[in-house]
Structure formats: structure tokens, C-alpha cells
Amino acid sequence: MLNATEVVTTVIVGLMVGVEFSVAFVMSRILNALPEDSSQLGHAHGGRMLGAVMPFWYIGSLVLVGIWAAAGWHHHGAGLVVTAGVLLILSVIMSLLLLVPINNRNKTWTPENRPEDWREQMNRWERWHYVRVAVIVAAFALLVTALA
Incomplete structure (x- = not known):
């Protein structure tokens, strides 16, 4: 059972x-290379x-990591799995506080109603997204290392 949990969790987080x-x-x-209206509409879509x-993927990944950590508590690599879980929690917190508010505004914008600073808001979202990607890559690397 633990092996299946490890593999499924690693695949889901990796995807x-x-x-x-x-x-x-x-x-x-x-x-960003598309003409302005197309770019903004593509980001909104x-x-x-x-x-x-x-949201389901992030929370589902976190739940799977929690199951792996609990089931494998006394096995090799448990600390790595717990650390990966902490990083995934950080990614969820970052998402809720920093990325989701911008995304919620962005997904309602059209060329007719978007704010003047829409590009700045999208650039801010992208900067925070790079940080979030680094966090989840680190979590994934820890999970893969825990398998070894």
C-alpha cells in the first residue's frame, strides 16, 4: 500500500x-506575444x-503527501516527505494570498472592462507564479529523493 501511495503521489505532484x-x-x-486584446483574453481564459x-490538484496533492507521510512515518525518507508537505502548504498559502486574488480579477476582464494597470497586475501574478513554481519543484524533488 505504501509503495502505491508513493508512486501515485509522486506522479500527481509531478504532473x-x-x-x-x-x-x-x-x-x-x-x-504575452499575442496582440494586446488577444493576450489579455488568453490570460483570462x-x-x-x-x-x-x-485548487483540487493542489489540495489533492497535499492530501496525498499527508497520507504518504502518515503511512511511512517510520520509513526512510519520512522527513523529506514532511518537508515536501510543508512546501506544498506554503504553495497553497501563496496561491490564496497572492495569486488567486489577481487571477479572480483577471478572469473577468474583457478589453472593454479591464483596468489600466492590467499588465502590471499580470506581471505581478507571473512573478509570484515563478516563486510558487520554485516551491513546488522543490517539493517534488524532495518526494523523488524520498523514493530513492
Whole structure:
């Protein structure tokens, strides 16, 4: 049972890291290269689509890491799993306090109603997203190391 939990958790967290990495280093660059209205509309659509899925993915990943930590408490690598869990908690807190408020505004914007500082807000979101990606990459690396 513990082995299956370890593998499933690592895969789920790894896929989440891949999606968030892609958003940071691929999708944002593509969207930012589009003409202004298309760029903003693309960011808004992405915010709606991923904003609906990512809360479940983040919380689900955290729950799986918690199960792994509890089930493997007396096994090798438990400290690494707990540390990964702490990093995932940090990523959720960052999301709720820093990224979600901007995303909630962004996903309602249209070219007609977006604020004058919409680019600055998106740039702030991207900077915080880079930090969040670094945090979840570190959590993923700890989980992989715990498997070894």
C-alpha cells in the first residue's frame, strides 16, 4: 500500500509541477506575444480554466503527501516527505494570498472592462507564479529523493 501511495503521489505532484512550469515558461510567453486584446483574453481564459482545476490538484496533492507521510512515518525518507508537505502548504498559502486574488480579477476582464494597470497586475501574478513554481519543484524533488 505504501509503495502505491508513493508512486501515485509522486506522479500527481509531478504532473502538477509540469503544468505549472508550462504555464510559467511556455504559455505565458506565448500569450504575452499575442496582440494586446488577444493576450489579455488568453490570460483570462487560462485563468478561468486552470483556476477551476488547480485548487483540487493542489489540495489533492497535499492530501496525498499527508497520507504518504502518515503511512511511512517510520520509513526512510519520512522527513523529506514532511518537508515536501510543508512546501506544498506554503504553495497553497501563496496561491490564496497572492495569486488567486489577481487571477479572480483577471478572469473577468474583457478589453472593454479591464483596468489600466492590467499588465502590471499580470506581471505581478507571473512573478509570484515563478516563486510558487520554485516551491513546488522543490517539493517534488524532495518526494523523488524520498523514493530513492
